[in-house]
Amino acid sequence: MKILAVDDDPMMLELLEATLSSSGYTDVSLASSAHEALEMIDQALAPYRCILLDIQMPGMDGIELCKRIRAQELYKQTPILMITAMTERSFVERAFIAGANDYVSKPFDPFELVTRLRLAEQTIQQNRVVAEKIFALQNLKKEYENRNRFAPDQAISIQDIDGVVDEVELENFVLQMSRSEQYNSVAVGFRIEEFDGIHARAKPSELFLTLTDVAECIADQFKQSNFIMSYVGSGIYVVLTHRASPALTDDLQRQIQFAINDLGLEYDDGSQCRVTLAMGAVKSKSLFFGGSPTATIHDAIESARTAISPLRLSHQGNLHSIASA
Amino acid sequence: MHQDIVLERLRARFIDRIAKLKPDLGDSFEAARHGRDVTANLTTIMSESHRIAGLAGSFAFEDLGASASDAETAIRHVLRGNRDREALSQMMKSVRAMLDRMAECLRENEVRRLIAS
Numbered sequence: 045m046k047i048l049a050v051d052d053d054p055m056m057l058e059l060l061e062a063t064l065s066s067s068g069y070t071d072v073s074l075a076s077s078a079h080e081a082l083e084m085i086d087q088a089l090a091p092y093r094c095i096l097l098d099i100q101m102p103g104m105d106g107i108e109l110c111k112r113i114r115a116q117e118l119y120k121q122t123p124i125l126m127i128t129a130m131t132e133r134s135f136v137e138r139a140f141i142a143g144a145n146d147y148v149s150k151p152f153d154p155f156e157l158v159t160r161l162r163l164a165e166q167t168i169q170q171n172r173v174v175a176e177k178i179f180a181l182q183n184l185k186k187e188y189e190n191r192n193r194f195a196p197d198q199a200i201s202i203q204d205i206d207g208v209v210d211e212v213e214l215e216n217f218v219l220q221m222s223r224s225e226q227y228n229s230v231a232v233g234f235r236i237e238e239f240d241g242i243h244a245r246a247k248p249s250e251l252f253l254t255l256t257d258v259a260e261c262i263a264d265q266f267k268q269s270n271f272i273m274s275y276v277g278s279g280i281y282v283v284l285t286h287r288a289s290p291a292l293t294d295d296l297q298r299q300i301q302f303a304i305n306d307l308g309l310e311y312d313d314g315s316q317c318r319v320t321l322a323m324g325a326v327k328s329k330s331l332f333f334g335g336s337p338t339a340t341i342h343d344a345i346e347s348a349r350t351a352i353s354p355l356r357l358s359h360q361g362n363l364h365s366i367a368s369a
Numbered sequence: 370m371h372q373d374i375v376l377e378r379l380r381a382r383f384i385d386r387i388a389k390l391k392p393d394l395g396d397s398f399e400a401a402r403h404g405r406d407v408t409a410n411l412t413t414i415m416s417e418s419h420r421i422a423g424l425a426g427s428f429a430f431e432d433l434g435a436s437a438s439d440a441e442t443a444i445r446h447v448l449r450g451n452r453d454r455e456a457l458s459q460m461m462k463s464v465r466a467m468l469d470r471m472a473e474c475l476r477e478n479e480v481r482r483l484i485a486s
Binding site for chain 1: 371372375376379382383386416419420422423424425426427434438441
């Protein structure tokens with residue numbers, strides 16, 4: 045273990061070196077002042093694994109030195125032991141506040157010093173194990189994200205929300221409906237605006253959660269009547285419901301948007317993930333004209349694809365007013 | 370074995386240091402007692418007491434280490450502005466005790482040296 049010992053008394057440094065060496069710690073560097081220690085730390089090819097500091101030294105004392113060492117990224121976790129003849133509690137407390145891990149009183153008992161060093165060594169190993177686990181977990185997460193990456197236009201399966209099914213199931217459901225049931229049904233599509241931007245920025249897991257949250261907000265508005273809905277890719281959802289569904293009001297898009305805003309969606313880095321929903325026209329099947337039973341769904345999807353949210357409409361209106369003013 | 374040799378050498382150097390320091394600290398103490406450069410002289414004694422307190426015990430001079438620690442604490446108390454009769458008396462007593470211990474430690478060492486020779 046590479047150790048740095050700092051004390052202004054050369055005799056104390058030699059005593060430390062001899063004690064450590066007799067216990068097998070032979071890689072010990074000695075510094076007789078805080079400035080010399082900082083220089084040695086700067087120039088070290090490999091970081092010191094443990095640092096022993098005297099508290100009372102002329103010029104910069106051990107507490108200030110401890111603070112400066114802790115401020116360096118490489119030494120955030122390195123065990124720092126204070127070796128001090130200062131019996132006053134306030135000095136020891138200040139040392140701990142500055143980032144020291146432990147302290148040994150002078151005159152030090154060699155057995156105690158070595159025991160504390162061994163504890164420090166264990167801490168290093170535990171930190172290393174934790175760091176390795178974190179690293180492995182990050183890699184696993186990255187691998188998972190890469191494996192689960194999906195194209196913006198891909199229809200992914202949203203689970204565990206009542207009424208939400210895959211696109212194929214939605215179509216199968218429509219295909220088994222009677223003609224009158226088809227007539228009594230309407231389809232309406234919703235589209236997340238600027239979905240490509242969100243897709244490019246969010247990790248697959250984040251995007252999946254966002255799509256699930258938005259699906260839940262839409263489903264919540266329709267839950268008073270029978271409905272079935274699906275996510276069809278490109279940020280588009282399609283809902284099939286009864287012609288007389290109480291959800292189908294002029295206020296529907298606004299209610300869903302409120303619910304989405306209330307979620308306070310965020311990216312993993314904590315920045316806001318703005319989701320604005322546009323709603324397409326409500327589409328229904330003519331009683332007299334035939335055509336594919338699933339045409340209503342496709343019409344609703346196409347309508348959603350070109351729909352514009354009221355927010356954007358009002359923004360465009362404002363721009364128009366400014367331009368024409 | 371190697372460590373014993375190193376420790377024996379360090380012990381010898383520590384005694385040399387005590388031998389050199391004792392008269393110097395005695396002079397600083399007398400000067401401070403007579404009001405000359407009180408703060409500077411007391412600071413010198415305090416800082417040397419601190420060093421002795423840290424090392425003496427490692428060379429089997431526990432009493433000297435303890436008295437040096439007392440002297441350091443008492444001087445620090447006075448240097449922080451506690452100049453009442455009790456604080457000053459405690460400081461003088463503890464510095465004198467440390468100087469006495471230093472003398473004792475040198476005598477002990479002399480006896481040991483004579484026996485060894």
